[in-house]
Amino acid sequence: MAEKQRVIQEYVPGKQVTMAHIIPNPQGDIHERLGIVTSGAIGIMTITPSEAAIIAADAASKAGDIELGFLDRFTGSLVITGDVSSVEAAIKAAVSTLVNILGFSSTEVTRS
Numbered sequence: 001m002a003e004k005q006r007v008i009q010e011y012v013p014g015k016q017v018t019m020a021h022i023i024p025n026p027q028g029d030i031h032e033r034l035g036i037v038t039s040g041a042i043g044i045m046t047i048t049p050s051e052a053a054i055i056a057a058d059a060a061s062k063a064g065d066i067e068l069g070f071l072d073r074f075t076g077s078l079v080i081t082g083d084v085s086s087v088e089a090a091i092k093a094a095v096s097t098l099v100n101i102l103g104f105s106s107t108e109v110t111r112s
Contacts, residue, residue, distance in 0.1 A: 017056075017106040018076075019046045020095050024084045024111060034079065036069040041087040043080040045094060050076030052102070056094035063093030 023030075023042040031039055043060070047053050053076045057068055060078070064086035070079035080090055091109055098104040 014048060015052070015098075015102065015104040016048050017045060017095055017098055017104055018048060019044065020091050020107060020109045021045075022084070022088055022091055022109065022111045024087075031081070034069060036067075036079070036081055038067045038069070038081045040081050041084040042069070043078075043082075043087040043091040045078040045091065047076040047078065047098065047104075050074055052076065052098060052104070053078045055102070056098060059097035060090035060094040064088075064090035066090045 021044045023044070026042050030042065045053070045056055047056055051073050053071055054073055056078050057071045060066060060080055061068065064082060066080045066082035066086050069081050070077060078094070080087060082090070095106050095109060099106045
């Protein structure tokens with residue numbers, strides 16, 4: 001009889017902004033499919049540990065005239081909407097807050 005191997009996996013989150021992306025001019029029905037009632041540019045972030053999405057949302061809200069489209073403290077997802085310049089300022093402020101105040105590592109803010 002063959003011996004079974006047992007695999008144990010552990011999740012040890014780092015302090016990291018894993019994605020920060022801006023969609024300046026979303027096409028089609030992206031807002032509707034996301035369940036977002038506002039229109040305009042979309043900013044997306046994913047963060048670990050996931051609770052830090054709350055801090056990112058606060059920093060983003062204070063930096064620009066944006067609406068929170070989605071915030072999930074369990075997955076670390078944040079989606080914001082607004083005009084392009086406000087979304088860009090908000091995403092950059094959220095990344096800056098996490099990196100410069102809380103010592104997170106970050107990725108480049110990208111645009112499509």
